Amino acid sequence: MDEKFDCIIVGAGVAGLAAAMTLARNNMKFLLIERGEFAGAKNVSGGVLWGNDLAKLVPEYWKEDAGWDRFINHRRLSFMDEESCFTVDFKSSHFNEPPYSGVVVLRSKFDRWLADKVQETIDESDFAMESFIATNILVEEILMEDDKAVGIRTGDEKFYADSVIIAEGVNNLLTRQVGLQDDYVPADHMLTGIKEIIQFDQKKLEDRFQLSGKSGLSNEFVGFASDGVEGGGFLYTNRETISLGLVLGVKDLREKEKKPHDILNKFKTHPVIKDIIKDGEVVEYSAHVVSSGDKQVMPKKLxxxxxxxxxxxxxxxxxxxxxxxxxxxxxxxxxxxxxxxxDSKEKNDFSEHSLQEYEKALNDSYVMKDINNFQDAVHLLHDPVMTQKMPNLICDFGRNFFTIKNQPTKKARTILNESVKKHASYWDLIKVGIKGGKAL
Incomplete structure (x- = not known):
């Protein structure tokens, strides 16, 4: 094919689709390539899409009964031991007005919907007949000439462009091929996410989680959920289902010789989780590898x-x-x-000097500011004190604090002191306090 595109995007996930929508709106000629049969076909993840960027890509998306499942107005953080669950619970009508601060999405559905929106924008652009979303195609190689990306190869076919955006996902084979990441990301920086989709009658789901209309809940779990392995659990309410799962450290799983599915099954036996999923039917199981969030594993340049x-x-x-x-x-x-x-198209300059403006823009955005500012928090969350000792301490305190007996009631400070001595030490609390103060 002799025709050259302004840009080729590899991967029709959230990043690739957002790039495609932006290019289409700016009358750029591009090719978006996805290896699945449709956008989202290979994506088993999901959860909460935070922030307002979706409203920028699809104005008034909330008026459509498609793509997303629920908006989040209810947040929970739960600390668990084997018998108990101590939850920090926050719900506010402040989050009820669109554009929502977070929406729950199932990626196979959401990505396909967003791809349709991209196609609508392409159809309205000056290159309606020259820009394409091409699915069921595997990109095997980024074509390089004099260390410059000039296109892609898929099978025996080659497609050329002034620029290439790699949005291939966490298995970044192409990123390594072009030399921006030297090797596989070490296992101690990778997590495996496993998830079950559990279906309910919609009214039963809404009654169980006190949902109204399209409101929804997100719940993170620390402690018993991960069965002593680095990580934690999550629950999100979808339209007629819940997503229940775990995110677990790959290295820790291997060293402790534990299997993710066994840990998930044990998590489901916890008294709180058992009540939550009662009468639900598991309709889907999936797994997905994700980064731990440590910026050390980012490519050396983007x-x-x-x-x-x-x-x-x-x-x-x-x-x-x-x-x-x-x-x-x-x-x-x-x-x-x-x-x-x-911007590079306007300057007719797709050199490294021109494209480094992307990394500058990313560094100036909330994305890298958050990643840089909260690295200590990321490391703290993976500390065994936080994932094991603290949940046990908190639950022990809660259990004794809320237990009423026909005997003199202990002061809260006495109960706390007993729980600290039983499950940790004040030195542990001091260290967590200092680290938490610096991290957050």
Whole structure:
């Protein structure tokens, strides 16, 4: 094929679709390539898409009964031991007005919907007949000439472009091929996410979680959920289902010789979780590898001549305790990458010097500011004191504090002192306090 595109995007996940939408809106001629049968076909992840970038890509998306499942107005953080669960619970009508601060999405559905929106934008652009979303195609190689990206190869076919955006996801084979990441990311920086989709009658689900209309809940779990393995659990309410799962350290799983599915089954036997999933039917099981959020595993650069990297391919993910953020980072990075390509097109300069503006824009955005500012929090959350001792201490305190007996009631400070002595030490609390104060 002799025709050359302004840009080729590899991967139709959140990052790739956000880039494509931005290019289409700016009348750029591009090719978006996805290896699945449709956008989202290979994506088994999901969760909460935080922030307002979706409203920028699809104005008034909330008026459509498609793509997303529920908006989040109810947040929970739960600390668990084998018998108990102590939950920090926050719900506010402040989150009820669109554009919502977070929406629950199932990626196979959401990505396909967003791809349809991209196609609508392509159809309205000056290159309606020259820009394409091509699915069921595997990109095997980034074509390089004099260390500059000039296109892609798929099978025996080659497609050329002034620029390439790699949005291939966490298995960043192409990022390594072009030399921006030296080797596989070490196992101690990778997590495996496993998830079950559990279906309920919609009314029963809404009654059980006190949902109204399209409101929804997100719940993170620390402690018993991960069965002594680095990580934690999550629960999100979808339209007629819940997503229940775990995110577990790959290295820790291997060293402790534990299997993710066994830990998930044990998590489901906890009294609180057992009540939550009662009468539900498991309709889907999936697993997905994600980055731990440590910026050490990011590629050494996110640009080179003719090339940009965004989304999970750049290992843009963070869990600082308040929320698991990845999709919002992917969306913002895709938008910024595409905006950089638009500017480079205007200058007719796709050199490394021109494209490094993408990394500058990313560093100036909330994405890298958060990743840089909360690295200590990421490390703290993976500390055994936080994942094991603290949940046991908190639950022991809660159990004794809320137990009423026909005998003199102990002061809260006495109960706390007994729980600390039983499960940790004040030195542990001091260290966590100091680290938490610096991290947050």
């Amino acid at each position: 640009y080179k001549d003719g090339l940009l990297i965004c989304g999970e391919a750049a290992n843009l993910l963070m869990n600082a305790g308040k929320a698991i953020q990845g999709m919002d980072y992917a969306m913002r990075s895709g938008i910024l990458a595409a905006e950089t390509i638009v």
